[in-house]
Amino acid sequence: MSITIALPKGALLKGTIARLQAIGIDFGEFLETSNRLLRLKDRSERYEGLLVRAQDVPVYVAYGQAQVGVVGFDILKEKQLPVAQVADLGFGYCRLSVAVKGDSPYRGVQDLPAHCRVASKFTTCARSYFEERELPVELIPLYGSVELAPLTGMAEAIVDLVSTGRTLKDNGLIEIEKIFDSTARLIAHPLSYRLGRVGLHELLGQIQTAAVPA
């Protein structure tokens, strides 16, 4: 019985593949620009890789179609799905932050006007952050280029991922509050994990301790 591993498209893919290659599981083909495959067996045929959108990794793992997955903590917090969080893999650092226009008067979330508009791709995280602080805001869900929202005047603030800070800077935005830090996490299907599916605990242990060239 093979084990299926869900790999996230996007920023964490290279790090995930390197981590797996370090323990002899090679899904490098997913990185080739000509690749159109979404499923791939490794050479040993003991492991199958599923290449899915980062947001879909916890879905495949929660439903048990993949027993193992790698995904950012940001997405785990946002999606709130029943998966076992096994380990912090340390790579893929970014943070979810509140940002505003540099020429605005706001230097902290307390400065934001009541019922102001906040645009975000992370509405679940943003909502709980502002609710905990009893700051009433109107959330505007967006799918991309969230930095455009304050520039056009649609929103006073955004809640978005920051890694180098370059996108914010290029758009004249400044970070006023960090909500949380995020890194790549190793997750597992809860039932397979608890019942100790054959080879699963060994695999999870190996992925955690794999020595990856920096």
Place this chain on the structure above:
Amino acid sequence: MSITIALPKGALLKGTIARLQAIGIDFGEFLETSNRLLRLKDRSERYEGLLVRAQDVPVYVAYGQAQVGVVGFDILKEKQLPVAQVADLGFGYCRLSVAVKGDSPYRGVQDLPAHCRVASKFTTCARSYFEERELPVELIPLYGSVELAPLTGMAEAIVDLVSTGRTLKDNGLIEIEKIFDSTARLIAHPLSYRLGRVGLHELLGQIQTAAVPA
């Protein structure tokens, strides 16, 4: 006072730019692979283009940050935002359909087992489709590669956009029911439209009747 037009990234971008170029509004720069700009004035400086994710076009138009937008009917149905639907622009045809594995016994939605799983990026549309038919299903929201869901056994069916049908065919899936047809739509900010903002009705009329080289 310039008019802002929200243009959708992705499949409808080329057609949208061609339509605008036909009436002398040139946002061709958005198509250049080196382009990183998300806002652009046309040569006359009377129009500003906003390049946003297709799902975000109705958001910018509903909030009045863009007075005009072009977006697929599929997204209008899914997002349910208050925008004025001005015209069907005719290009960008696709359809939202229910599909299953070709080797499954299902040849119509009535054949699907009760409470089966249906994966989709269009959960609002899918939910109302199945509810109207009183077919109880469990919807699984996905962000991409929906065709993978039946292949891994996560879902019995999917609700997804079909244009040429090639993705379905490549994955051994067949379409069993069409939910609706979709094409590019011209939309406007309701208040600007009703109050007849200067130049807006003329622009909308020109976009509708523009002769576009096939």
